[in-house]
Amino acid sequence: MIDIYLIPVMVTLIIISSAVTIAYLIKLFTSLNHKDNPTDENYIKEAQKKANQIILQAIKGAHKIMVRSELAGIKQIAKEKLEVEKIDRRYKKELETLAAKLFAGLDLHLEKQKKEYESYLLKTGKQLEESFSESKKRLLEKMDQFLEAESGTFSSFSQEVKNQIKSQVEEEMIKVNAEVENYKKARVIAIDKNIAAIVTAATLKVLGKKLTLDEQTDLVLKALDQAKVEKFLS
Amino acid sequence: MENNILDYLFKNCFSKADLLHHLSTLESFFEFYFFQNQTLSLVTSQKEYFLKENIQESDKEILLSYPVSFYSFFSLENFYDLLKKAREFIEKMENLTISLPFEAASREKEKIGKKVYDLFSGRRIALDFKHDPLLLAGCALIFRGIYKDYSLKNILENNEQEVRNIIASYA
Numbered sequence: 322m323i324d325i326y327l328i329p330v331m332v333t334l335i336i337i338s339s340a341v342t343i344a345y346l347i348k349l350f351t352s353l354n355h356k357d358n359p360t361d362e363n364y365i366k367e368a369q370k371k372a373n374q375i376i377l378q379a380i381k382g383a384h385k386i387m388v389r390s391e392l393a394g395i396k397q398i399a400k401e402k403l404e405v406e407k408i409d410r411r412y413k414k415e416l417e418t419l420a421a422k423l424f425a426g427l428d429l430h431l432e433k434q435k436k437e438y439e440s441y442l443l444k445t446g447k448q449l450e451e452s453f454s455e456s457k458k459r460l461l462e463k464m465d466q467f468l469e470a471e472s473g474t475f476s477s478f479s480q481e482v483k484n485q486i487k488s489q490v491e492e493e494m495i496k497v498n499a500e501v502e503n504y505k506k507a508r509v510i511a512i513d514k515n516i517a518a519i520v521t522a523a524t525l526k527v528l529g530k531k532l533t534l535d536e537q538t539d540l541v542l543k544a545l546d547q548a549k550v551e552k553f554l555s
Numbered sequence: 556m557e558n559n560i561l562d563y564l565f566k567n568c569f570s571k572a573d574l575l576h577h578l579s580t581l582e583s584f585f586e587f588y589f590f591q592n593q594t595l596s597l598v599t600s601q602k603e604y605f606l607k608e609n610i611q612e613s614d615k616e617i618l619l620s621y622p623v624s625f626y627s628f629f630s631l632e633n634f635y636d637l638l639k640k641a642r643e644f645i646e647k648m649e650n651l652t653i654s655l656p657f658e659a660a661s662r663e664k665e666k667i668g669k670k671v672y673d674l675f676s677g678r679r680i681a682l683d684f685k686h687d688p689l690l691l692a693g694c695a696l697i698f699r700g701i702y703k704d705y706s707l708k709n710i711l712e713n714n715e716q717e718v719r720n721i722i723a724s725y726a
Contacts, residue, residue: 513719520711520718524691537692538663541655542670544693544705549674553696553703554651 337383347372557640561679563625564641567617567661569668569682574645580617581629582638583608589631597626645681652683652697656690656706 347368512519532540548554568574587604588597595603605615629637651671659667664684671680687695690706697703711718 516715516719516722521689521691521708524707524711532692534657534660534663537655537657538659538666540692540707541653541667541694545667545670545674545696547705548696548703551703553701554671554674554698 332386334383336386337379339379343372343375557637557644560625560628560637560641561644563621565668565672565679566665567620569664569684571645571648571650571681571683574681575642577617578638578642578645580614581621582634584618585629585634585638589634597623644679648679648681649699650681650683652685654685654687654690654695654697654706656686656688656692656694658686659684 545554564574564577568577584601584604587608588600601618604610604618610618653667657663664682667684668682671682672678690704690708691711692707693705693710695702695704695706695709
């Protein structure tokens with residue numbers, strides 16, 4: 322896209338080039354027609370001079386146009402710049418206002434939302450509590466119903482287990498009693514078999530401590546008398 | 556005189572082994588005394604004998620256990636003969652083994668020896684004492700190869716059924 326500020330420059334250049342072309346054509350024409358005529362020579366000189374003036378005027382005019390165009394361009398740019406700044410400022414201001422409005426609205430909205438949320442939570446909490454309480458109540462009722470229903474079964478099962486345990490304990494008691502009885506019998510048999518040894522050991526312990534040497538000697542002397550009576554010693 | 560010597564001997568010992576050992580100990584001393592130191596008194600001679608011949612304590616006790624009156628029976632001329640007769644007598648003696656439930660000291664042995672002497676109407680019997688605590692009380696005898704138990708242990712064993720009945724009455 323061609324910049325808008327280049328258009329005057331291009332126009333100026335076209336004008337200058339047109340003026341220069343025209344002046345050149347005039348100059349060329351005059352030089353061809355009046356080459357050998359001295360009066361014409363002055364005329365040609367005059368014409369060249371005029372052509373030069375036209376060219377100069379054209380250049381000056383072009384220059385002016387260019388300067389004006391540049392100034393206009395600069396002005397336009399400055400104007401645009403100012404406009405842009407203005408717009409920018411306005412935009413910023415508008416934006417700030419809008420932002421302030423938005424934030425204010427947002428705060429209000431948040432506050433509102435917060436309140437609504439709190440209210441909702443409170444409400445929900447109450448509902449949950451009520452629901453939980455209700456559920457608990459229902460669960461307890463169900464449990465009571467279940468226990469009531471199962472108590473009969475459990476009671477019979479418990480009785481059955483008790484009976485089994487009782488039966489096992491009784492069996493074990495019979496076995497233990499039998500073992501005890503066997504043990505007693507074995508011990509009695511063992512004692513019976515060794516009764517003499519047991520009595521001897523007991524007597525040894527007792528007599529060994531109780532009888533004096535004189536008493537022991539007297540018993541020996543009596544034994545010797547007995548041997549004599551029996552005619553073992555003769 | 557021979558009986559007197561035996562009386563002394565039986566006061567101090569009862570078994571054949573002990574009696575014969577006493578006789579040997581006495582003979583050794585008499586040889587020392589009569590052949591070497593007859594001039595000395597008996598007591599002095601015994602002391603010298605103990606010193607010179609390196610006599611064992613048990614043998615010293617044997618020699619010291621006899622009184623002077625016992626030694627008076629012996630002389631250079633008769634001691635061999637008396638000891639020989641005593642030895643022959645002891646060897647011919649009957650032996651009575653007495654098992655006792657306690658360790659008898661010489662006092663108890665003497666009492667029992669006297670009792671046996673009385674029971675055999677003055678006949679000398681060699682006594683061999685043994686210790687058997689299981690007898691409990693009384694004694695067990697071996698005479699002429701026969702064992703006879705007069706101990707309480709034997710009484711209990713012989714009356715086992717009665718003992719059993721007594722115990723059963725407390726059961």
